[in-house]
Amino acid sequence: MKYYIITYGCQMNKSDSERIAAVLENIGYKKAQNENEADLLVVNACSVRQSAIDRVYGLAEKLSNFKTKKRGLKTLLTGCLLRADKNKLRQRFDYVLDIKTLSLWPKLLNGQSKRLPANYLDVMPAYQSAFSAFVPISTGCNNFCSYCAVPYAKGREICRPADKIVAEIKNLVKSGYKEIWLLGQNVNSYKDGNTDFSCLLKIVNNIPGDFWIRFTSSHPKDFSDKLIEAMAGCEKVTEYLNLPVQAGDNKVLKSMNRPYTIKHYESIIAKLRKKIPNLTLSTDVIVGFPSETKKQFANTAKLFRKIKFDMAYIAEYSPRPATSASRLKDSVSSAEKKQRRQTLTDILRETALEKNREYLGKKVLVLPEQWQKGFLTGKSREYKTVKLKGPKNLVGNFTPVKIIASLSWGLTGKILK
Numbered sequence: 001m002k003y004y005i006i007t008y009g010c011q012m013n014k015s016d017s018e019r020i021a022a023v024l025e026n027i028g029y030k031k032a033q034n035e036n037e038a039d040l041l042v043v044n045a046c047s048v049r050q051s052a053i054d055r056v057y058g059l060a061e062k063l064s065n066f067k068t069k070k071r072g073l074k075t076l077l078t079g080c081l082l083r084a085d086k087n088k089l090r091q092r093f094d095y096v097l098d099i100k101t102l103s104l105w106p107k108l109l110n111g112q113s114k115r116l117p118a119n120y121l122d123v124m125p126a127y128q129s130a131f132s133a134f135v136p137i138s139t140g141c142n143n144f145c146s147y148c149a150v151p152y153a154k155g156r157e158i159c160r161p162a163d164k165i166v167a168e169i170k171n172l173v174k175s176g177y178k179e180i181w182l183l184g185q186n187v188n189s190y191k192d193g194n195t196d197f198s199c200l201l202k203i204v205n206n207i208p209g210d211f212w213i214r215f216t217s218s219h220p221k222d223f224s225d226k227l228i229e230a231m232a233g234c235e236k237v238t239e240y241l242n243l244p245v246q247a248g249d250n251k252v253l254k255s256m257n258r259p260y261t262i263k264h265y266e267s268i269i270a271k272l273r274k275k276i277p278n279l280t281l282s283t284d285v286i287v288g289f290p291s292e293t294k295k296q297f298a299n300t301a302k303l304f305r306k307i308k309f310d311m312a313y314i315a316e317y318s319p320r321p322a323t324s325a326s327r328l329k330d331s332v333s334s335a336e337k338k339q340r341r342q343t344l345t346d347i348l349r350e351t352a353l354e355k356n357r358e359y360l361g362k363k364v365l366v367l368p369e370q371w372q373k374g375f376l377t378g379k380s381r382e383y384k385t386v387k388l389k390g391p392k393n394l395v396g397n398f399t400p401v402k403i404i405a406s407l408s409w410g411l412t413g414k415i416l417k
């Protein structure tokens, strides 16, 4: 029997899929190369935007037809789902299961009783990469940003015990992993007794071995000076941060239920840049939030010019059911949202190029992730995408590189002998 998992959404979902794969393999399933080969097709859904859940509805339609051709095929839906979507999709799938009940899946799927950890995050994953691993430190979220469905779909924040996180990372490092991603919807609100996120970073940093520590995602309201000190002081924590601003206007932030001001956001960035001058900074932003005026959007554009982000994930607002923003009138037209996204993209293209030009002639360390036709592509320590000519056996190995060209969205390098 073979399984195939289709994963939508963020790294957290990818990490969940690795745990699902481990449980399925534990009860005798083998990984299929594609959906046609599968006897069990798992869809790990994402609800963060309407477009993401629309793709699941589209796939459900396709699967119904597929099932008529392939007798015996079972389908399973899990992931980040709102109750209303879950109920609508229930009739299209053989199973609709909550990831938090992962330890019960063997029994539900084929009647096997397996001793699995009750907390699904403690299930040992079937890691998809041999050198880069996602390690969830928490799941769920307590923030209730007014546009976001995650707290409704994933529930309240639950932090994993620090000793379990450290044990998982020690094993990974022992197996030669080079990049550890600490994951959570809001990593910097992590708390396990007296261990907060900055303490956790220090503990992980003290694990012997040659590896990088990255983390995502962070919330400006929980970004303390202590955390900035920890980032600057831990040599394994890389010079990269994604700090979602979501809007560059205080009134819009308030309406988004994001409890910080632009002044506060800018002060965090100033402190970070003072301590970590080569920090690569990315952000998430939503354009066209209900009643966002042209003037308010202009404040976001102004912030983009001022901060000079290296990268940004720019989303056009779409209402998500169950969220408080969905009760507001989606007043900004689709054409206007597109225009605003384009404006930010144009600014970003310039600032990213300006930042990337600073790398010309510099030496960076790159972790190549893939090889194709003689070229390696990977990320530098500063999370810059770097392309270089080189042999396949460098995939997954730290490679010193000199930067010889820079574009807005990436760098070109040459291997240093």
Ligand code: SF4
Binding pocket: 141, 142, 143, 144, 145, 148, 149, 150, 151, 185, 186, 219
């Ligand atoms: S912090 Fe806000 S945007 Fe992020 S998952 Fe929580 S509610 Fe959603």
